[in-house]
Amino acid sequence: MRHSGKTSFWLLLLVAVISGGACFAIASLLLDVQQHKIEARTPIVRVAEVTDDTTDPAIWGQNWPLQYDDYLKTADMTQTTYGGSEAVPNVPTDEDPRDVVSKSKLETIPQLKRMWAGYAFAKDFREERGHAYMLTDQMYTERQKVGQPGTCINCHASTYVAMKELGDGDIMVGFEKLNMMPYMEAKEHLSHAVACIDCHDPDTMALRVTRPAFIEGIAAAKASEGVDDYDVNTQATRHEMRTYVCAQCHVEYYFKGEKKRLTYPWDKGLTIDDAYAYYEEAGFKDWTHAETGAPMLKAQHPEFELWSQGIHAKSGVTCADCHMPYKRVGGTKISDHHVRSPLLNVNRACGTCHKQDDAELIARAENIQTTHRHLVESALNALVDLIDDIKVAKEAGATDEQLAEALQWQRKASFYVDYVEAENSSGFHAGQYAARILGDSINYSRKGQNALRGLQLAAADDTAEPADEQAAEAQTGG
């Protein structure tokens, strides 16, 4: 027995050594293959030095000319049925030197002016366009006239190096300083639209997140799921990063407190109900509605949040899969850095997973979008009806206390319809979820109208202006 025990020991050791060696060999082979893959995509010799302080994308472009060429194409303007962007000529002035702008949404969707009465958005709100324009469009929007804080610039420029400089190496400190500057001062520190350095580590070219508000926001969202101390740059997978680099900016946000800290309302999670509950708890309002006095919330571009509730997110499809699909240039496979509407490029953007032809894929996307726009129209009309009814009650002498419930429904109905209207996929990112939100919004407007029923109103004050005049004023004055 002892003898055979010894033999099996040596046998085991031998097997262990051989299999260990085999594992090592396989591992190094895999590593080697991986290495070759990376080399195939990255030039082995860098012609220009790129460091953690190189903002100018033209310098990075010397090393990665294919990605840079596509990146420059974000200046193109091409329309799709519901998205893309249409070039509208603009007569340049000293105040606004742009010769081309995008289409005004206030003209195509007139209810928006009523929804935002009294807020800067009722003065100027346009279709978004390519990344190349993000800094200039922000500088020259009429919404700047109200004197915006530096916080605005977080998502409209390459901010990484500026934040490092302002914070003596600490981007969090730089972030806080930038937020507290007036916009006109903040912009002096910045000169490029989102650039390579905002999404890539210059040494490895790996994806990374450089936006403090997203680093904090995603940690809060993870904490709500029971994951504490989440650090996106060390814990996210490469796959998740293909969404997170975009989610740095394509999200709902607000400016928190006196320090105007850019904050994403994700403490309770990523759904619209979580965001609304967050704002309720914080007692936050963006503005007071000019026609009714309701304490209002403005929603903006929650592409990441809507996507997160849709079928593609559930199937592991990332922003980059559709908006930066792989393409082959000569012998090299690259990610298309011409970030744009995938419907201008369905063959590569969708065709890798869906076998239907291009026309059918576009038709399926537009089918979702047409239904969506129809529901948005109904929800906006319902909201305008509620605003009209509150005004009538006000003019008939209703007190603030009597109106309180209706005003609260106005706040909620407005946030819900605005959230999916401001989202830029026209429902595509999560069609059923968007439809549910719009159904809720219509219901909240209905509840607001119900709350006005049967109020015991004091006699109308006969010095009050007729309703028509007030409406006319709100349209022009805002």
Ligand code: HEC
């Ligand atoms: C399954 C594919 C797919 C995924 C994944 C996806 N999108 Fe989209 N996205 C679309 C389609 C389709 C549209 C509609 C484009 C249109 O109407 O022209 C769109 C529209 C947009 C638009 C408006 C573009 C325009 O031209 O008007 C933005 C911005 C956007 N998506 C950002 C994102 C972000 C950020 C993510 C990840 C959080 C994401 N998308 C994930 C397919 C996708």
Ligand code: HEC
């Ligand atoms: C959290 C990131 C973020 C912040 C902060 C931010 N933006 Fe934007 N902004 C975006 C994104 C993403 C788009 C493109 C999607 C869209 O237009 O809905 C955009 C689009 C725009 C546009 C073009 C479309 C339009 O609305 O007319 C303007 C102008 C603009 N922002 C101005 C501002 C101003 C002014 C502020 C500060 C009050 C600001 N932004 C703060 C992310 C941000």
Ligand code: HEC
């Ligand atoms: C630094 C913030 C920021 C980041 C990061 C960012 N975007 Fe944008 N994006 C914007 C802003 C701002 C605009 C609108 C610019 C304008 O209208 O002037 C925009 C516009 C767009 C558009 C509209 C293009 C068009 O032609 O109409 C798409 C699509 C888009 N982004 C998708 C993405 C995707 C996908 C990613 C990630 C790979 C991403 N964005 C990363 C801020 C950002």
Ligand code: HEC
């Ligand atoms: C908004 C974020 C964003 C910006 C800005 C950006 N990239 Fe990328 N880049 C990506 C994503 C996403 C990938 C895909 C990476 C992956 O899947 O690992 C990528 C991949 C790459 C790769 C790897 C090869 C490939 O094409 O897949 C290179 C090289 C690259 N980018 C260069 C650049 C350069 C140069 C610039 C500036 C001109 C730039 N990138 C700007 C998001 C960005």
Ligand code: HEC
């Ligand atoms: C990386 C793979 C991938 C890409 C890229 C992709 N899809 Fe999908 N798509 C899926 C998966 C997975 C589903 C879930 C249904 C299924 O399993 O077939 C889906 C579902 C859909 C649905 C049904 C959604 C619904 O709400 O009922 C439509 C429509 C669709 N995709 C259109 C598109 C379009 C248009 C594009 C390009 C803009 C696109 N997809 C890009 C994988 C992908």
